């Protein structure tokens with residue numbers, strides 16, 4: 023890579039003080055109000071939880087190597103998969119992109135000095151940390167075994183594990199994301215630079231706006247639902263227990279009213295990452311910008327109308343199920359719009375074969391499979407067969423891991439030079455993307471077949487004929503783990519030994535590439551004035 | 566903006582506090598009266614009135630910008646969606662007359 027001349031250039035242009043070298047003490051980090059430093063704090067904390075959640079995942083995959091339950095007891099297995107889910111969803115996936123890359127970029131992309139409420143931003147991190155500590159206590163102090171869904175009546179009446187503590191942790195993690203969402207909405211509404219109209223905003227900002235709407239409107243519901251659960255479990259209030267006049271299925275309504283939209287909290291941000299990366303990779307404006315922008319908002323709103331598709335085989339009425347099924351098919355449309363439009367953006371682009379491209383292609387493929395299998399599950403009849411099987415597990419991992427985690431990693435590579443001011447070796451990036459893509463498919467594709475053949479989720483003893491596919495899945499998981507470890511190594515290496523990054527290493531468009539790498543504390547030397555739409559990559563002649 | 570931003574006076578706060586206390590007492594009293602099918606309606610009516618007072622005055626929405634009104638309104642709209650769709654389930658569970666729906670009766 024022809025870094026050297028640019029490199030010299032960059033170091034000459036760079037102001038001596040940037041957000042990273044502006045104070046070194048622990049206090050300058052722990053009491054910072056700089057959104058970029060808070061983003062870094064978040065990156066470190068969610069990485070810890072990703073590792074912890076990954077540890078539980080590997081225990082699951084180890085246990086499932088054999089049809090017998092030989093590694094752990096059924097009770098332990100219940101706890102292991104529950105803690106995997108709870109940690110990954112509430113402590114990794116929900117904050118993954120918004121609190122890290124989003125925190126770093128939203129203010130810069132709208133041309134602002136910081137988020138609207140810097141102190142609230144710091145508070146959100148502290149709330150997250152306290153939630154994380156509570157969660158860790160719940161894990162270390164005996165664990166929790168309800169699954170990440172906390173379904174009643176098991177969670178409220180029968181489980182002997184640390185349900186209240188874990189619910190409290192999820193409750194608090196929810197508040198941290200409400201605070202992040204609030205900050206984004208206010209910032210995007212009120213702090214755009216001169217000339218930055220709504221339709222000049224990068225699509226990353228649009229998708230974070232949509233995510234924030236869900237965080238603001240949905241999270242309070244899960245918070246209250248968990249409070250109701252704690253009240254019933256702790257004090258015998260009768261919300262969900264039929265003996266006390268409650269209804270266990272009511273819990274599912276309340277839970278999924280948040281948690282289906284929440285699955286969009288876990289995918290919309292990565293869609294924003296992809297829009298930026300696709301444009302940079304193809305050197306073209308994202309095809310149908312307005313459609314992509316509005317599809318984010320459409321997902322946020324329609325996403326609230328489909329939760330009943332998780333309840334087809336509960337005692338939910340068939341008529342309600344039909345309505346939920348139809349709307350679920352509709353919500354796939356905006357996701358499809360995005361996928362088509364990204365593909366159309368690549369069409370006749372001048373594709374750059376770098377790490378970003380590998381991640382973009384990987385994401386497109388995995389998200390496509392995840393989204394399409396969602397449609398299988400939305401069909402009420404088919405879902406009776408597939409519900410609570412490994413098919414569902416494969417479906418949501420294709421989206422949440424193949425989509426969001428791939429987007430997170432891709433985005434971390436794409437903006438790494440901006441965040442750290444250092445370059446990583448491109449070849450390493452490509453290898454890691456390839457490892458993740460192969461390892462992922464190797465792990466989760468067999469699970470579609472297993473589920474279709476009837477293997478239920480959340481059991482650790484299974485009939486012998488399922489073993490081959492389970493072993494394949496476990497082997498794939500090792501490859502996938504390697505794919506996640508490798509970037510950890512070379513990215514860390516690059517912080518200390520990597521070459522200095524120029525301001526705009528990829529020749530990409532966007533305000534973040536116009537400031538220095540890493541940016542100064544207040545992001546820009548002077549407030550930028552925006553005169554053009556996003557992604558003006560120059561005219562590429564159309565044929 | 567600056568004009569709309571004056572908050573409620575201490576007097577108003579006290580009045581709000583008094584009415585919340587009164588409504589709480591009313592809730593307790595009503596709980597001991599048998600109003601037949603109106604038991605829930607009345608209890609929820611009082612609760613909603615209290616929530617409205619809190620939102621408007623304690624949470625300053627009455628004095629806030631239109632964007633805040635929009636967001637607060639959106640919150641209520643989505644709450645109604647939650648109620649409507651969940652109720653749609655409960656109402657229609659018996660329609661098929663199948664065993665699963667007997668469970669609620």
Ligand code: HEM
Pocket residue numbers: 171285286288289331332350351353354357392393394395396397399400401405408409410414417418421422
């Ligand atoms: C493209 C549109 C999508 C459709 C049509 C769809 C449809 C469905 C359906 C019908 C189910 C219920 C299956 C069952 O339990 O029997 C389901 C489960 C699930 N989906 Fe999706 N989905 C879509 C996108 C997503 C996205 C974007 C995510 C996450 C980022 C996601 C995450 C999940 C999760 C976590 C579950 C299982 C929850 C559990 O029971 O633990 N889905 N999906």
Ligand SMILES: [Cu+2]
Pocket residue numbers: 281282285328329331332
């Ligand atoms: Cu869903």
